[in-house]
Amino acid sequence: MLDRRITQTFVELADTLVLRFDAIDFLHTLTERCVELLEVDAVGILLADQRGALNLVAASTEQARMLELFQLQDEEGPCLDCFHTGQPVECVDLAQEPQRWPRFAGAAREQGFSAVHAVPMRLREQIIGALNLFRTSPGAIPEDAVELAQSFANVATISMLQVRALRHSEMVTEQLQNALNSRIVIEQAKGILTERLQIDVADAFSLMRTHARNSHQLLSDIAQQVIARSPEVAELMRVDKA
Amino acid sequence: MGTNRHLDILVVINEIARADQEPTGVRHVCLACRAGLNAAGVGVYLAGTVQPLEVIGTAGEEMAELQVTMGEGPVSEALRQNQPVLVPDLANGWSAQRWPVFAPAAVAAGVAAVFVIPLTMGAIALGALEICRDVDGPLSPDELADALLFADTATALLLGRSAAPAALDGGDLWGTEPERRWGVVHQATGMVSVQLDTDLGEAFLRLRAHAYLTGLRLSEVAADVVARRLRFTPDTDHEKQR
Numbered sequence: 001m002l003d004r005r006i007t008q009t010f011v012e013l014a015d016t017l018v019l020r021f022d023a024i025d026f027l028h029t030l031t032e033r034c035v036e037l038l039e040v041d042a043v044g045i046l047l048a049d050q051r052g053a054l055n056l057v058a059a060s061t062e063q064a065r066m067l068e069l070f071q072l073q074d075e076e077g078p079c080l081d082c083f084h085t086g087q088p089v090e091c092v093d094l095a096q097e098p099q100r101w102p103r104f105a106g107a108a109r110e111q112g113f114s115a116v117h118a119v120p121m122r123l124r125e126q127i128i129g130a131l132n133l134f135r136t137s138p139g140a141i142p143e144d145a146v147e148l149a150q151s152f153a154n155v156a157t158i159s160m161l162q163v164r165a166l167r168h169s170e171m172v173t174e175q176l177q178n179a180l181n182s183r184i185v186i187e188q189a190k191g192i193l194t195e196r197l198q199i200d201v202a203d204a205f206s207l208m209r210t211h212a213r214n215s216h217q218l219l220s221d222i223a224q225q226v227i228a229r230s231p232e233v234a235e236l237m238r239v240d241k242a
Numbered sequence: 243m244g245t246n247r248h249l250d251i252l253v254v255i256n257e258i259a260r261a262d263q264e265p266t267g268v269r270h271v272c273l274a275c276r277a278g279l280n281a282a283g284v285g286v287y288l289a290g291t292v293q294p295l296e297v298i299g300t301a302g303e304e305m306a307e308l309q310v311t312m313g314e315g316p317v318s319e320a321l322r323q324n325q326p327v328l329v330p331d332l333a334n335g336w337s338a339q340r341w342p343v344f345a346p347a348a349v350a351a352g353v354a355a356v357f358v359i360p361l362t363m364g365a366i367a368l369g370a371l372e373i374c375r376d377v378d379g380p381l382s383p384d385e386l387a388d389a390l391l392f393a394d395t396a397t398a399l400l401l402g403r404s405a406a407p408a409a410l411d412g413g414d415l416w417g418t419e420p421e422r423r424w425g426v427v428h429q430a431t432g433m434v435s436v437q438l439d440t441d442l443g444e445a446f447l448r449l450r451a452h453a454y455l456t457g458l459r460l461s462e463v464a465a466d467v468v469a470r471r472l473r474f475t476p477d478t479d480h481e482k483q484r
Binding site for chain 2: 049050051052053054055056064067068071074170173174175177178181183184185187188189190191192193194195196201223224227
């Protein structure tokens with residue numbers, strides 16, 4: 001049954017890539033599938049910008065404390081190590097290794113996590129970021145799940161950089177910067193909807209995502225429309241709707 | 243990591259400004275950028291205007307004139323697409339195909355490579371930084387990182403300039419930028435823009451000013467906004483702690 005679900009996921013991801021697609025939306029879908037298929041409890045994707053800093057671009061949760069935990073790895077943690085070495089990094093029991101990443105381990109355990117894994121996102125020689133997996137119970141992730149995680153990380157890398165369109169190496173930077181900026185646009189739009197409708201951030205995100213799906217538009221286009229208060233999203237932004 | 247690099251660059255910019263006996267401005271960023279990246283010319287362009295805000299070097303002036311005259315070139319492309327346009331060789335076939343009129347003229351004017359980086363933060367699009375070189379070849383990863391940091395600094399200065407509250411002069415450039423990576427900052431920017439009924443740029447400035455005045459980190463102030471512990475109000479020009 002699981003094999004079938006994995007196949008479906010790759011089909012779903014491949015189908016998305018054929019059409020004009022939104023990188024950030026795609027990566028969110030990927031984090032959700034990872035949680036479902038890898039028997040992990042939370043997943044985040046961090047991308048390095050050209051300044052050498054890690055940015056959280058997608059996560060399986062919108063819970064604020066959890067997002068902080070991912071972003072904390074800009075300073076220390078498995079993602080940072082993974083990004084620097086280009087190798088997978090794991091800690092099967094954070095309680096056994098409190099000194100490895102003192103600040104990160106403390107914050108992770110406070111959130112109820114016991115084990116953490118990071119898998120590199122790599123295009124040829126270049127490491128562009130890492131896929132980060134959290135589990136609430138200690139222990140290693142099964143070998144086949146690690147392999148699957150690496151495949152997902154590879155698909156994410158290819159999708160991000162839209163390799164089909166890469167004519168020269170400069171375009172990696174151009175695409176990466178574009179994706180990072182598009183994620184900021186989405187965060188700004190989430191804030192606008194959150195305040196306008198007095199809902200929480202997670203709901204603002206799903207509202208925009210659903211609207212993008214239903215109207216066959218890109219998530220980042222919807223976000224731009226929200227920021228511009230365009231007539232196209234008037235319905236989405238109406239305060240008095242049920 | 244990126245942060246030290248950023249501080250090094252700010253030191254250079256501030257030194258140039260001090261030697262000029264002026265508050266740190268976009269011109270000093272351009273001067274530092276030209277020296278740091280061996281550029282023949284550097285320019286800063288604002289979105290929606292054809293004339294550059296600041297140009298250093300004859301090559302920079304030449305490039306500005308060519309692009310205005312011919313109505314094509316890397317600057318307008320970077321502004322339109324809101325992503326970097328990196329051209330390591332203006333004389334090759336790809337450049338000639340991309341800008342049939344502009345590219346040969348730029349080469350004739352002695353410019354061999356050009357790198358344009360948008361000055362942007364999500365949907366806040368301010369302009370672009372153009373770096374021209376008289377030798378072809380790509381920017382090294384370190385040079386590219388520096389170019390992006392020069393662009394960040396110019397963005398911060400332009401944002402500050404648009405509203406110019408007294409507290410936000412050049413001195414405030416220190417240590418504000420890395421927190422851009424935190425999603426919560428951009429969500430809070432969106433929320434504050436609704437609370438104040440302003441654009442995102444103004445909202446971001448108000449957040450920064452509040453962090454500056456209270457001595458809190460920008461990400462902490464942002465977290466307070468998103469958690470609805472802090473609200474900005476337009477009438478009193480002061481923030482309300484809940």
